[in-house]
Amino acid sequence: MAVPDNKLQIEMLRKMMLIRAFEEKIKYLFTRGAMAGFSHLYDGQEAVAVGGCAALTRDDYITSTHRGHGHCIAKGGDVAKMMAEVLGRRTGYCKGKGGSMHIFDASLGILGANGIVAGGLPMGTGAGLKAKLTGSGQVTMCFFGDGTTNQGTFHESLNMAGLWRLPVVYVCENNGYGISVSQARHQAIRDVAVRAEGYGMVGAIADGNDVLDVYEKASAAVERARRGEGPTLLECKTYRYGGHHVGDPGTLYRSNEEVAAWRAKDPIPRMIAHVLDSGVMTRAEVDTLKAEVDAEIEAAAAYSLESPLPEPEEALDDLFIGFRATGREGRGARGGCAAGAGRAECGGAEGRPRA
Amino acid sequence: MAVPDNKLQIEMLRKMMLIRAFEEKIKYLFTRGAMAGFSHLYDGQEAVAVGGCAALTRDDYITSTHRGHGHCIAKGGDVAKMMAEVLGRRTGYCKGKGGSMHIFDASLGILGANGIVAGGLPMGTGAGLKAKLTGSGQVTMCFFGDGTTNQGTFHESLNMAGLWRLPVVYVCENNGYGISVSQARHQAIRDVAVRAEGYGMVGAIADGNDVLDVYEKASAAVERARRGEGPTLLECKTYRYGGHHVGDPGTLYRSNEEVAAWRAKDPIPRMIAHVLDSGVMTRAEVDTLKAEVDAEIEAAAAYSLESPLPEPEEALDDLFIGFRATGREGRGARGGCAAGAGRAECGGAEGRPRA
């Protein structure tokens, strides 16, 4: 059984606080109109990303979701670059091209948040196949929600991983809803983990609001994967506090009582109580940690707000390597064709005029 | 437990014989070059379609597959119209537009063979939803292979059926292969039926070479469905004698011993032995039945071979209601646009000429 040492416990607490503070800042900025688009926040679910990623090394891979800030932070992502991306700045992880739903850090093995439900699962499975084929020893952890488990790609991915015994840990963050549709209204089962058997893999359930429990079960799964014993479907039962995204009050489909009951199980106070009770930290150390986290987020926000927006024409880069697409000036028949290479002028003085 | 009366036993035997004879005729015609395209034959698997469809009424629905001749015959399809379709004749079920992979008989609730693996499952699930919403009491039976159970649409369909408790029976004909890929090389499980739990539905396994066993288990599933108790995943273990389609010798990926072992379990001699042993039929009656079946297939083949091929322009009908698409004469810019309605001549005498 994996028991995190003191340092790791403190780090897990710090990361959960960092995620919470990040999401609160986003909510604040969004509400003030400082950002465009929409963001799906992770507050309430921090223990899943943090407990899961704590079982990984820097070389391991993760795939993430539309609700991806937590995973990125948990895997070691830079909150300043993240926030700059969410705010559409040129200094963001994706130069402003991705936004909240597409944050990527290839250097940390973060294979992207994803705007398509279940979009990351085949990709993560492919990363697992790479690890197996090359014997690299890397493990991939795919995060996704309960609603996602009804998507065909979930099934296809887990089937291949089970078949080929790939080193992948599939972490279902079961927060009880896919947007407004409760689990009872989107599938006939209560425990997503029962689906593991159909893929010949291990299924497990963790308390998704207890970072230690998640860590323990994720570690066991990661160890199995590294030993070549194949994938695991790890279901973490948790809850999101806010609506589906900032802007959805989240009140049309769930009760205040339900939200309150889950808030009472908040993973952060629980972990604080644990580190205090077990003497890993003092109250003062916890307070300092919180202050450091807040300062880091403030700095990230300041950095982001001061960062320049991209120039419009930067939109033309990054489709292909060393290629800039045809821009606005080429609108019309010649308009913005990715196929631009090799376009010819055909009018003009030379050549045969129309008969 | 559903025990078929004598009449039904004879009818099941007749249908299995009819399928076998149909497929042998197709193989013969194909080998003689009398037909185009490719055909996936059902010989060896007759007990599944026949046992399954025997549990249905005329009003019930089925969806079928690329290997669909057996399902169509079992549900009552007209072998002459079927064969005419396979031979591309105007008198075929689909006027020659569909061919082997797309035989349809809407009047019998046969919602089509299908060229796309798992293509019929969502459709069948929709037919189940219709039955539930209207209280029509109809049951849908979806046939599909083992390889199909790895397709995303399989998962999405069964999840919805389990969730909504739809009156659908999902019949997996596990013949051990998807084209050349054995079950052990396409999924980590041995019994497809174990996947039922993940959808909150009943899973069951039948001997797919024993029509009585299939009938019994299919009947139980159909009864559950009619009582409003939801869907079943019924796995029938069986084998195809030939290659994947006529033309594939089927020898690259399986052994002669394996084929021989399954041939020893042939469902037709088994059923003949049963009706003889139990005194339902005499040997003479069986022989007569066989002769009648052969005559029916000969008549179907003769009818088909005498039937006219479609005129080329018939290809332009049946896209939309009351619409004929633009044909070959319209090739060029005006070419064959389904959007044809409302096309205008713009050249000619009237109007303003080019400056």
Added chain:
Amino acid sequence: MRTITCRQAVNEALREELARDSRIVMIGEDIGPYGGNFKVTEGLWREFGDARVLDTPISENGICGVGLGLAITGMRPIVEVMFSDFTANAMDQLVNQAAKIRYMSGGQVTPTMVVRTVIGGGRSSAAQHSQSLHAWFMHVPGFKIAIPSTPYDLKGLLKAAVRMDDPVMFFEHKMAYNMQGEVPDGEWLIDFGKADVKRAGDDVTVVATSLMVYRALAAAEKLESEGISVEVVDPRTLIPLDMDTIAASVRKTGRVVIVDEGHVTCGVGAEIAARIAYDCFDYLDAPIERVGTLDVPIPFSPPMENYVVPSEDDIVFAVKKAAR
């Protein structure tokens, strides 16, 4: 005349049709108590219940196929795919099944269904929630296609689509939902295959679809003051496509700009340009300009997104080019 938004127009059309014909069933993600991702189905679930307005699991291919199953067994489903981007998940059931089933069956069954989905950039929704993929469905035959712009057209065409026996892909624009327009009381239906001249003019024909109709009209206003008279033709449906009306306009003006928010290459503009260049070969005084989303994925950050998605200025620029 009342003034309503496009959102209300769609909502009214759905409500009226649900009330009219009990075979109509709506299925889709979050269309029930939540009222739809764009709040277009608000109130319908409360009024008609689960048996008529049914939330589904997140299974786009599956739900399009379930819709197809309903359609060929006597119901008249309306399927919602939340963003047209997600039709990518459902091309199997939409294009390989629904679009072909009537033909493959030799006319035995008709998939009487409407698939509603949402196109367009402009909301900083990035590459996977901003696409306008209707040209895919134009390319492969099997669906009739509506892509209306105004509340009047949305309501009239949606009601017509729901009553049509052939299958329909119905494209709504996320940025048009709040657009307002006048509509009469009572009921109206609009025939598929009838373009609408949204503005008469003499110098340049602008063929525009969906939200681009608004931008084209605004551009036309601006150009009027600069002495260029623009005729704006809204095809309203792409299959069938009313080439009569388009060609009549081109015969008059001799100059054409086509504005559609899909990508340029192999898009709606390519098809309409190729047809005009053929049908009106002797009437064109200038090359046909095409304005569409630039051929890159749609970026998140507003300065880049606004550059990539066609703007009023882009239309002004293209019209001036055509008018030269």
Added chain:
Amino acid sequence: MRTITCRQAVNEALREELARDSRIVMIGEDIGPYGGNFKVTEGLWREFGDARVLDTPISENGICGVGLGLAITGMRPIVEVMFSDFTANAMDQLVNQAAKIRYMSGGQVTPTMVVRTVIGGGRSSAAQHSQSLHAWFMHVPGFKIAIPSTPYDLKGLLKAAVRMDDPVMFFEHKMAYNMQGEVPDGEWLIDFGKADVKRAGDDVTVVATSLMVYRALAAAEKLESEGISVEVVDPRTLIPLDMDTIAASVRKTGRVVIVDEGHVTCGVGAEIAARIAYDCFDYLDAPIERVGTLDVPIPFSPPMENYVVPSEDDIVFAVKKAAR
């Protein structure tokens, strides 16, 4: 020079590249011991084993996504989708993921993968096994696209595709696999974006792709004897598209026929026609003819299928129309 079939050309290219670079992994349905549905991968599994030539479950979307995962973690996968019709099942992973991942990530990762698939009618395979869906991928940016016709081009372009870092959709034609052609010994690569003039001529330019190149050449022979001199241009790649070569031919002839086996509407012909009509506005002496698969699903029975899929006669007819 050796004479080999297109099937051999693809097989050789794959074998040589597998031997050259151990990061190359092929995945697909029945590509292993079975040697591929069209016997194109025959012998490769025996030579390279499961770790390099891997049979997959029937999960097109999943396997394209697995390919993508391999691609962005340092491998160089070649994914086979048995028929282009089945890309409909995989548009999610192909178009919403692979085509956009480089862009969405701000250039952090490049999905170095080749997706091989098979187009075309002519084998009585009916509506779900005969489509030529390459125009879908032209419409949404993100893939380079090759659609070669001859053994020489197939081998040279496939090897180039495998070595290219950008993702490639590679379209092979089922009816071309048995076609033969001369190839040199040794290795050659063909640049993307370079059209090939397969036959020089003066009167009419025929732009033709894939199997249609053979039909265009046969039609040109026939027309030669009737006094019409046809130039046949094979673009070979659609993204990028070599408009230079096409336009040079059009400047010379003033008359154009485009032949591509995809459906006509919003197809390759629409795009090339729109571009030629724009770029060569003053050089066209006749409207541009487009020849493609008629806009109906592809029927099973040979007389109907042969009518729907473009034939040599159709090309002759169109060239005569253009030459009038």
